């Protein structure tokens with residue numbers, strides 16, 4: 262069974278999706294190939310991947326959805342023949358911690374699988390990953406082990422392990438005490454600082470509430 266992993270981040274091999282891919286591949290005895298959507302012509306890549314038994318997308322969530330480069334590529338994909346028994350899976354990571362914000366993307370991926378006549382392996386969701394490249398090994402240990410195990414089980418069974426998917430989805434939604442803590446942290450301005458810093462560094466902080474598409478058709 263042939264598998265191709267597609268990195269759907271506009272940052273290509275310099276982003277966090279790459280870290281997720283490397284951990285997944287670590288679990289495989291014979292690591293599969295990886296292609297970077299951002300570096301390829303979408304039509305050529307769609308033609309290239311169509312013969313693979315399984316396509317695994319590893320991508321970030323940008324504005325609650327997939328990055329534009331990934332969307333443009335997906336639009337070039339053609340459905341497989343139903344008799345070919347091909348499959349597709351998704352590993353999505355993002356900055357916001359709650360898995361609930363991924364539900365629309367997850368629903369889309371599930372119906373995309375049907376449109377492409379590929380069996381749906383599932384969508385692995387991991388929030389709170391924006392700083393995964395700078396986190397200490399203590400903080401990433403559990404996540405990396407889970408991704409490695411996911412890769413290992415995938416190689417053996419050609420499925421995504423359901424218990425790992427469920428575990429990585431935590432926290433699904435902040436409620437009760439955890440919600441109170443998040444509200445408190447938000448009030449301190451610490452969260453905004455993380456978003457504001459790069460805007461200030463790039464001299465565009467005063468434009469942070471701009472709505473460039475408002476009023477345009």
Ligand SMILES: Cc1cc2nc3c(=O)[nH]c(=O)nc-3n(C[C@H](O)[C@H](O)[C@H](O)COP(=O)(O)O)c2cc1C
Pocket residue numbers: 270271272275276277278279320321322323324325326354355356357358388389390391392
């Ligand atoms: C423009 C932009 C929009 C983003 N939107 C979201 C979002 O809607 N939800 C989320 O959880 N993270 C969001 N993030 C955070 C990224 O998903 C996160 O940093 C991710 O790890 C980036 O992966 P990459 O380095 O592979 O591109 C956004 C980041 C950027 C730069």
